[in-house]
Amino acid sequence: MKRTLHVSLEQTVPSMQAILKGQGIPSWKQHDGRAKRIAEDAISIYRENARPVGIILEITKQEFQKIFEGEGRNEDDSPVKLIYEGSDDLALFAVTIGERICSEIARLFQANDFAVGSMLDTAASEGTELAAQVVENRHKEYLIESDKSNSRNAVLRFSPGYCGWHISAQKKLFSALHPLDIGITLNDSYLMQPLKSISGVIISGKKEIFYFDDTFSFCRDCDEHTCRERIQTIIDQ
Amino acid sequence: MDLLRELSEHLQNGDAKNVAELTQRAISEGLPAKTVLDGGLIAGMSVVGDKFRLHEIFLPDVLLAAKAMYAGMDLLKPLMIKDNIKTAGKVVIGTVQGDLHDIGKNLVAIMLRGAGFEVIDLGNDVSPQKFIAAAEREKADVIGMSALLTTTMPVMKKVVDLVKEAQLRERVRIIVGGAPLSDEYAREIGADAYCFDGINAVDCVQKFLPRNR
Numbered sequence: 275m276k277r278t279l280h281v282s283l284e285q286t287v288p289s290m291q292a293i294l295k296g297q298g299i300p301s302w303k304q305h306d307g308r309a310k311r312i313a314e315d316a317i318s319i320y321r322e323n324a325r326p327v328g329i330i331l332e333i334t335k336q337e338f339q340k341i342f343e344g345e346g347r348n349e350d351d352s353p354v355k356l357i358y359e360g361s362d363d364l365a366l367f368a369v370t371i372g373e374r375i376c377s378e379i380a381r382l383f384q385a386n387d388f389a390v391g392s393m394l395d396t397a398a399s400e401g402t403e404l405a406a407q408v409v410e411n412r413h414k415e416y417l418i419e420s421d422k423s424n425s426r427n428a429v430l431r432f433s434p435g436y437c438g439w440h441i442s443a444q445k446k447l448f449s450a451l452h453p454l455d456i457g458i459t460l461n462d463s464y465l466m467q468p469l470k471s472i473s474g475v476i477i478s479g480k481k482e483i484f485y486f487d488d489t490f491s492f493c494r495d496c497d498e499h500t501c502r503e504r505i506q507t508i509i510d511q
Numbered sequence: 512m513d514l515l516r517e518l519s520e521h522l523q524n525g526d527a528k529n530v531a532e533l534t535q536r537a538i539s540e541g542l543p544a545k546t547v548l549d550g551g552l553i554a555g556m557s558v559v560g561d562k563f564r565l566h567e568i569f570l571p572d573v574l575l576a577a578k579a580m581y582a583g584m585d586l587l588k589p590l591m592i593k594d595n596i597k598t599a600g601k602v603v604i605g606t607v608q609g610d611l612h613d614i615g616k617n618l619v620a621i622m623l624r625g626a627g628f629e630v631i632d633l634g635n636d637v638s639p640q641k642f643i644a645a646a647e648r649e650k651a652d653v654i655g656m657s658a659l660l661t662t663t664m665p666v667m668k669k670v671v672d673l674v675k676e677a678q679l680r681e682r683v684r685i686i687v688g689g690a691p692l693s694d695e696y697a698r699e700i701g702a703d704a705y706c707f708d709g710i711n712a713v714d715c716v717q718k719f720l721p722r723n724r
Binding site: 297298299300303308309312379380383386387388389392393395435441442461462463464465467469495497 | 525566569570571572574575577578581582608609610611612613614617618621660661662663690691
């Protein structure tokens with residue numbers, strides 16, 4: 275069943291600390307009044323322009339296998355494959371905070387308001403991640419309420435373009451999910467518009483299936499290693 | 512205090528209003544546009560770049576200084592055109608075809624302008640042919656390409672190949688940037704440099720185009 279999820283704006287408003295960190299400002303410097311004022315402006319513009327919305331579609335493992343394989347360009351060994359194969363439930367998802375905020379960022383740069391524009395861009399990226407987290411959390415609640423999962427299980431999302439799952443899988447993901455329903459399109463380079471959008475799969479299953487070491491060949495090229503934090507959140511639950 | 516030093520300091524503080532006022536005063540006092548540009552605005556941005564490299568200041572500070580720089584440049588530009596003053600060099604820049612991410616590219620363009628280069632910004636989703644046409648038309652010294660998607664990185668190689676085909680490679684340097692790129696990738700496709708941020712792009716282009724070449 276496909277569901278459109280209206281995400282509360284307030285749940286996606288990024289923290290000052292997250293924005294300043296995203297701007298490369300270390301914690302010891304984050305008390306700087308000027309940067310904080312710019313971040314406050316960015317948050318205020320974010321509130322005026324962000325329109326978070328998500329879409330979600332439960333699918334079977336067999337259906338997802340085709341989507342995961344995409345155009346046949348995945349890495350030979352992807353942790354996502356191992357995880358979804360051991361899962362109990364799979365759902366495709368897409369979220370966006372809308373086009374208005376992207377237009378506003380462009381307008382600020384046009385007006386030479388580079389600092390606010392750049393800060394808003396960071397705020398919008400953080401806000402999109404928070405919107406994806408809200409969708410993930412809501413899906414977890416839904417699974418528990420509908421007896422498809424229990425609170426001991428874990429839920430994590432993965433996106434094409436990361437962890438050995440090639441971005442070209444977006445094409446089949448979009449064919450199945452139709453995120454155009456919430457205004458997201460895909461171009462020939464597998465890039466979503468509005469830019470501040472996230473798509474992927476939400477995987478539910480026993481906690482153990484999500485544990486993996488970041489020693490895959492492609493992990494060397496990854497700057498973020500956010501998998502470590504994500505796995506830790508599961509361990510902490 | 513010396514007018515140009517004062518101008519430089521206000522620029523470093525990101526004070527666009529005072530930079531505009533002092534630039535106007537410098538023009539009114541008869542200082543040549545090139546002197547105001549080099550001794551006030553570019554000198555200020557150079558200090559900003561140094562402080563950024565040393566992590567004494569951060570991106571918002573640099574961008575406020577850039578806004579102040581533009582406030583002064585807006586006043587100097589008509590005079591520079593009138594006096595036929597050459598810029599430090601010309602850079603054609605864009606985000607490659609299929610990619611719509613332009614924040615990184617915009618920041619590089621801002622920093623290059625701040626360092627006195629003329630920047631022709633082609634925007635995003637720029638085809639290889641458009642890069643070449645612009646480089647030829649503008650007699651560019653440098654082509655700068657940005658990509659944030661691994662799927663669009665191969666477009667950069669196409670541009671490098673077309674530059675060679677158009678026999679422009681002798682005079683056009685090529686810089687590339689974007690999150691998935693590296694020095695190694697730049698070398699592999701035949702680009703001259705990989706630039707990891709706007710300040711680094713200025714360093715690279717300055718190395719290629721020394722001011723007194």
